[in-house]
Amino acid sequence: xxxxxxxxxxxxxxxxxxxxxxxxxxxxxxxxxxxxxxxxxxxxxxxxxxxxxxxxxxxxxxxxxxxxxxxxxxxxxxxxxxxxxxxxxxxxxxxxxxxxxxxxxxxxxxxxxxxxxxxxxxxxxxxxxxxxxxxxxxxxxxxxxxxxxxxxxxxxxxxxxxxxxxxxxxxxxxxxxxxxxxxxxxxxxxxxxxxxxxxxxxxxxxxxxxxxxxxxxxxxxxxxxxxxxxxxxxxxxxxxxxxxxxxxxxxxxxxxxxxxxxxxxxxxxxxxxxxxxxxx
Numbered sequence: 477x478x479x480x481x482x483x484x485x486x487x488x489x490x491x492x493x494x495x496x497x498x499x500x501x502x503x504x505x506x507x508x509x510x511x512x513x514x515x516x517x518x519x520x521x522x523x524x525x526x527x528x529x530x531x532x533x534x535x536x537x538x539x540x541x542x543x544x545x546x547x548x549x550x551x552x553x554x555x556x557x558x559x560x561x562x563x564x565x566x567x568x569x570x571x572x573x574x575x576x577x578x579x580x581x582x583x584x585x586x587x588x589x590x591x592x593x594x595x596x597x598x599x600x601x602x603x604x605x606x607x608x609x610x611x612x613x614x615x616x617x618x619x620x621x622x623x624x625x626x627x628x629x630x631x632x633x634x635x636x637x638x639x640x641x642x643x644x645x646x647x648x649x650x651x652x653x654x655x656x657x658x659x660x661x662x663x664x665x666x667x668x669x670x671x672x673x674x675x676x677x678x679x680x681x682x683x684x685x686x687x688x689x690x691x692x693x694x695x696x697x698x699x700x701x702x703x704x705x706x707x708x709x710x711x712x713x714x715x716x717x718x719x720x721x722x723x724x725x726x727x728x729x730x731x732x733x734x735x736x737x738x739x740x741x742x743x744x745x746x747x748x749x750x751x752x753x754x755x756x
Contacts, residue, residue: 498536498537499535499537499538501515508545508548510544513652515544515654519654523547523565546565547561582614583614583615585640586629587615600629620660622665622691624692624693624694625691626640626661627694656668665684665690666682667681668683676754677754678750678754679749679750680748680751681748682745683744684738685744687740690735693734694734695732698731698732698753699729699752700731700751701726701749702721702726702748703748704721704725705723705748706723706744707747708721710737711736711737712736721747
């Protein structure tokens, strides 16, 4: 059915909204006609970004409901996949241009680390060979950092990139897609933590946009295993060995080998990336 058909979408029933004028996930699921788990999956794909209460409950607006109904209509009637729906919504200017919550949390986390150690931005800049202006913008949430840059900062603070996820100490065993801890590095690199707590492994789902990558080469202790789910990945070891990985390929190397990587393709790359021990 063409978009210009004029067919109107069902309107949300006027009602008294919940906490602070927002709707809870169960209410939105009933209004849209899909399950709560499907809503969480759409959130993990970046189609919707609900607000969060102090207790971490998802909170939706009536505008969110209308966007979700439109997405559901395109999914059910036109058979579009989530990536195509997101493309259409962006082209029509219907998606809110907001910074993902995990990216907003990265700056304050870095600021807390720096202040807890009693060091100035200038001192961090000298030690990491980064500019004061860049570090200041990063702490204010105005800039994003590549994986290599985060490794450099984590090394200075004697911590790991894992700590920037702010994971709880408890191992949740089962992690639903909508409950993953997400860190946006980049631009164009999304790391979704798949397990945390008292684990011997550190598994991630990496989503890498075309042309995006790690930046400069980096190294650390441990071992790494990759499995390509979709798209392609170009990885270089020691600037001497180069490998292009495709769906179904797996790859192992020692983390102490300087490595850098990039998505050389025209579509987003998804890969399972496991570090052990969890020191990444």
